[in-house]
Amino acid sequence: MAFxxxxxxxAILYKGDSIMYRYVIKRLLFLIPxxxxxxxxxxxxxxITPGDPGRAMLGTSALQADVxxxxxxxxxxxxxxxxxxxxxxxxxxxxxFGFSYLTKQPVFDEIWPRFLExxxxxxxxxxxxxxxxxxxxxxxxxxxxxLWDTIPSxxxxxxxxxxxxxxxxxxxxxxxxxxxxxPSYGIGSFEHYIMPALAISIPPAAQNMRFTKSSMxxxxxxxxxxxxxxxxxxxxxxxxxxxxxNALLPVVTQIGLSLGVLIAGAxxxxxxxxxxxxxxxxxxxIAYKDEPVIIAGTILISxxxxxxxxxxDIIYAFIDPRIRAKYSNTKG
Amino acid sequence: xxxxxxGGKQMNKKRLLSLLLMLLMMVSVLAGCGQKPxxxxxxxxxxxxxxxxxxxxxxxxxxxxxxxxxWEATTNTFDMQIMWVQVFESLYTIDEAAGGYQNQxxxxxxxxxxxxxxxxxxxxxxxxNGDPLKASDVVFSYKRAMENSRFNYVTxxxxxxxxxxxxxxxxxxxxxxxxxSHTFWSIKISSEREVxxxxxxxxxxxxxxxxxxxxxxxxDVASGLKLKANENYWKGVPNIKNVEYIVISDDxxxxxxxxxxxxxxxxxAPLSEWDxxxxxxGENNSLTKGNNIRFMAxxxxxxxxxxxxxxxxxxxxxxxxxxxxxxxxxAASGYGAPAYEYMPHEYVATSPSYEDGGFKIYDYxxxxxKSMLKEAGFTDAQIAEGIDVGTLxxxxxxxxxxxxxxxxxxxxxxxxxxxxEIYVAEAAQVTPKLYAQDYDMCIFGDSGNYDxxxxxxxxxxxxxxxxxxxxxxxxxxxxxxxxxELVALGVSTADTEERLGYYTELWSMVMDxxxxxxxxxxxxxxxxxxxxxxxxxxxxxxxxxxFKWVQ
Numbered sequence: 057m058a059f060x061x062x063x064x065x066x067a068i069l070y071k072g073d074s075i076m077y078r079y080v081i082k083r084l085l086f087l088i089p090x091x092x093x094x095x096x097x098x099x100x101x102x103x104i105t106p107g108d109p110g111r112a113m114l115g116t117s118a119l120q121a122d123v124x125x126x127x128x129x130x131x132x133x134x135x136x137x138x139x140x141x142x143x144x145x146x147x148x149x150x151x152x153f154g155f156s157y158l159t160k161q162p163v164f165d166e167i168w169p170r171f172l173e174x175x176x177x178x179x180x181x182x183x184x185x186x187x188x189x190x191x192x193x194x195x196x197x198x199x200x201x202x203l204w205d206t207i208p209s210x211x212x213x214x215x216x217x218x219x220x221x222x223x224x225x226x227x228x229x230x231x232x233x234x235x236x237x238x239p240s241y242g243i244g245s246f247e248h249y250i251m252p253a254l255a256i257s258i259p260p261a262a263q264n265m266r267f268t269k270s271s272m273x274x275x276x277x278x279x280x281x282x283x284x285x286x287x288x289x290x291x292x293x294x295x296x297x298x299x300x301x302n303a304l305l306p307v308v309t310q311i312g313l314s315l316g317v318l319i320a321g322a323x324x325x326x327x328x329x330x331x332x333x334x335x336x337x338x339x340x341x342i343a344y345k346d347e348p349v350i351i352a353g354t355i356l357i358s359x360x361x362x363x364x365x366x367x368x369d370i371i372y373a374f375i376d377p378r379i380r381a382k383y384s385n386t387k388g
Numbered sequence: 389x390x391x392x393x394x395g396g397k398q399m400n401k402k403r404l405l406s407l408l409l410m411l412l413m414m415v416s417v418l419a420g421c422g423q424k425p426x427x428x429x430x431x432x433x434x435x436x437x438x439x440x441x442x443x444x445x446x447x448x449x450x451x452x453x454x455x456x457x458x459w460e461a462t463t464n465t466f467d468m469q470i471m472w473v474q475v476f477e478s479l480y481t482i483d484e485a486a487g488g489y490q491n492q493x494x495x496x497x498x499x500x501x502x503x504x505x506x507x508x509x510x511x512x513x514x515x516x517n518g519d520p521l522k523a524s525d526v527v528f529s530y531k532r533a534m535e536n537s538r539f540n541y542v543t544x545x546x547x548x549x550x551x552x553x554x555x556x557x558x559x560x561x562x563x564x565x566x567x568x569s570h571t572f573w574s575i576k577i578s579s580e581r582e583v584x585x586x587x588x589x590x591x592x593x594x595x596x597x598x599x600x601x602x603x604x605x606x607x608d609v610a611s612g613l614k615l616k617a618n619e620n621y622w623k624g625v626p627n628i629k630n631v632e633y634i635v636i637s638d639d640x641x642x643x644x645x646x647x648x649x650x651x652x653x654x655x656x657a658p659l660s661e662w663d664x665x666x667x668x669x670g671e672n673n674s675l676t677k678g679n680n681i682r683f684m685a686x687x688x689x690x691x692x693x694x695x696x697x698x699x700x701x702x703x704x705x706x707x708x709x710x711x712x713x714x715x716x717x718x719a720a721s722g723y724g725a726p727a728y729e730y731m732p733h734e735y736v737a738t739s740p741s742y743e744d745g746g747f748k749i750y751d752y753x754x755x756x757x758k759s760m761l762k763e764a765g766f767t768d769a770q771i772a773e774g775i776d777v778g779t780l781x782x783x784x785x786x787x788x789x790x791x792x793x794x795x796x797x798x799x800x801x802x803x804x805x806x807x808x809e810i811y812v813a814e815a816a817q818v819t820p821k822l823y824a825q826d827y828d829m830c831i832f833g834d835s836g837n838y839d840x841x842x843x844x845x846x847x848x849x850x851x852x853x854x855x856x857x858x859x860x861x862x863x864x865x866x867x868x869x870x871x872x873e874l875v876a877l878g879v880s881t882a883d884t885e886e887r888l889g890y891y892t893e894l895w896s897m898v899m900d901x902x903x904x905x906x907x908x909x910x911x912x913x914x915x916x917x918x919x920x921x922x923x924x925x926x927x928x929x930x931x932x933x934x935f936k937w938v939q
Contacts, residue, residue, distance in 0.1 A: 120823070233648050328638045
């Protein structure tokens with residue numbers, strides 16, 4: 057199997073058992089203790105918070121004896137280690153996340169469609185943030201001190217400080233109410249995603265732009281770039297082949313992190329635009345102490361975030377052969 | 389030199405440009421934020437577009453997703469507005485505007501002389517699945533509710549419920565209970581066949597197990613609910629054929645959706661946006677006194693500061709220090725009303741009215757509050773330093789209305805020399821503390837009461853786990869045995885005047901003890917589209933059956 061080196065463009069051939077393959081498998085296996093750690097922390101936190109599902113579900117007029125019986129039937133009063141082990145066993149061996157205390161529906165049936173909605177929104181947000189922020193950042197770095205630098209930098213400075221809920225409300229007011237161009241709530245068509253995606257992508261786009269510019273400026277000032285120019289390389293080659301590839305590493309990290317943040321943080325956009333996502337579901341269910349949903353939702357977000365970080369690491373290895381080399385030196 | 393000067397000029401130009409751009413951006417944002425919404429056109433001022441009733445969908449906002457399609461599992465008012473009124477029916481319904489109960493599925497109710505037996509004759513109605521309403525369905529529904537502890541407070545007096553024939557149900561009570569009307573309203577009738585067939589799935593999927601005017605056609609716990617008119621409804625087909633409930637949790641987004649004509653009916657409109665809604669809806673809005681009261685309670689058994697709250701004078705001082713108008717302004721945006729009764733006498737025929745002067749009310753009087761503290765034995769120096777009365781606890785969001793009320797009370801108490809802290813947390817966390825009397829002072833709410841007997845939950849010793857102030861105690865500030873006797877006397881007779889007399893004495897005892905103080909009524913704002921005629925308005929339970937499209 058051959059992979060192109062993104063620094064020099066040469067093909068690098070690997071032997072049968074690929075280093076990358078072992079690297080990915082190792083990282084995937086690392087998911088297991090990560091998920092177990094997350095469930096343990098969430099379970100522990102939920103155990104120490106006051107309140108119980110029995111009172112939340114049966115209401116204020118229920119007798120305490122009945123509330124206690126309800127909690128007992130749910131296994132709520134079992135010792136923490138037993139409750140936790142029962143949950144992990146059901147999750148791993150039966151793929152059973154339990155039933156929602158509130159709606160009595162299977163947790164997975166509730167959270168999976170909502171998780172997909174959040175994922176759609178988050179990926180759209182990251183795509184917009186990256187496709188707008190990175191090119192502007194590159195151009196601002198290349199044309200430093202010009203208008204192409206001043207204007208985008210100023211706009212980015214301003215927009216990076218804008219909370220997404222403020223943007224969301226402004227968009228609602230202008231595009232929905234005043235101009236009647238876009239629907240103000242829900243999902244269903246592409247138009248429904250435009251405002252929420254923009255609201256959550258503009259602040260990270262601004263951050264991406266500033267980050268990319270900073271990273272590019274650092275790369276442009278390196279000796280090898282000066283050498284490339286001195287050797288007569290075209291400016292395009294200098295920027296795209298030499299400077300950008302070296303500047304990309306921190307930018308890729310930033311994008312990966314922002315995707316994780318958007319998956320968890322899209323709750324604000326979900327609330328404002330009434331999008332049935334996982335974030336708003338978890339927030340709503342906290343008030344009812346609906347533990348199965350809260351825990352399962354958090355686990356799903358954690359798995360997604362970890363996979364995103366794995367993807368970032370894989371991309372690193374493609375971009376920077378030093379990372380691949382490190383793994384080839386340490387292979388068993 | 390020349391280069392430096394040239395460079396300096398360029399830097400100045402760039403700096404100026406940056407400043408100009410920044411100013412431009414701020415001006416454009418501020419201009420957009422500051423713009424007032426254009427007032428809505430007067431209804432009838434322009435042509436209302438023609439409405440096709442068979443196709444038009446009535447879109448209503450919900451703040452959170454529906455918990456269940458089983459009426460027994462709905463625990464909040466917003467879900468009850470749908471399941472208890474639009475989908476399910478009961479033996480009695482309530483008329484909030486006029487007060488009192490009316491027959492619904494009960495055609496006739498005969499009461500035995502001893503008040504222990506109620507014989508109910510049913511109307512000719514059918515369930516949405518086509519099955520005729522039978523007495524056995526009523527028996528099934530009541531027995532099912534009697535096994536649910538949530539309804540213990542309205543079913544504990546029922547000894548038995550039997551079907552004597554297909555259309556007659558006989559209720560036998562353990563003791564005379566004139567407040568049975570509230571039970572007949574609270575317990576909804578479902579189809580025994582369908583509920584049994586669905587088993588555990590009942591409540592998680594659409595069904596046709598009710599007799600009401602609307603059938604659930606789609607239920608997605610994430611996004612909302614769709615209803616269609618029951619074409620075989622026993623009272624006649626509804627005018628509104630299609631209803632959709634959309635979950636919009638953000639208040640500002642809901643108002644924008646309404647102004648954008650994406651919602652036709654906005655019950656429980658957010659008061660913080662009321663001016664904007666009034667501007668958008670013209671005459672199509674209403675602000676009504678809600679049947680939803682906030683109270684302050686003082687735990688006279690609290691050990692804080694050597695049981696300072698056990699002193700009647702201190703409790704009275706606290707109550708006299710409270711400015712209800714300020715609380716109304718802060719918590720209800722000024723649209724509420726100060727409260728003096730446990731239940732609004734406008735909605736509850738047997739509720740003592742403060743206008744009759746039958747019980748003590750604590751009008752805002754800070755000077756009297758200070759004099760009460762002196763009578764309690766505190767010196768001017770102690771009052772000036774501040775007397776610690778513990779923590780004022782409440783539930784909900786930190787920015788929500790009960791928390792705002794708590795802040796006002798804290799300030800009011802400070803003005804008369806009383807210090808307290810505020811503790812606000814989620815209801816699931818706070819309410820167990822209240823029911824265990826593990827608090828000093830608290831703010832809580834009570835709503836949806838249509839018979840004064842419901843106060844039993846708050847004052848009777850058998851209501852453990854429901855009351856906030858425990859009156860049955862050796863240190864009780866009132867004669868709790870007389871209190872409980874009055875609760876029993878209140879339901880022993882059906883005579884409204886007699887019941888009113890008992891309840892006036894009861895409420896007077898509670899007010900004299902300075903343990904519960906009504907604070908304010910939450911107002912209910914409703915706005916609707918010019919396409920819609922909502923008929924008579926109710927503060928809590930609207931009836932879509934009474935709505936029609938404006939042609």
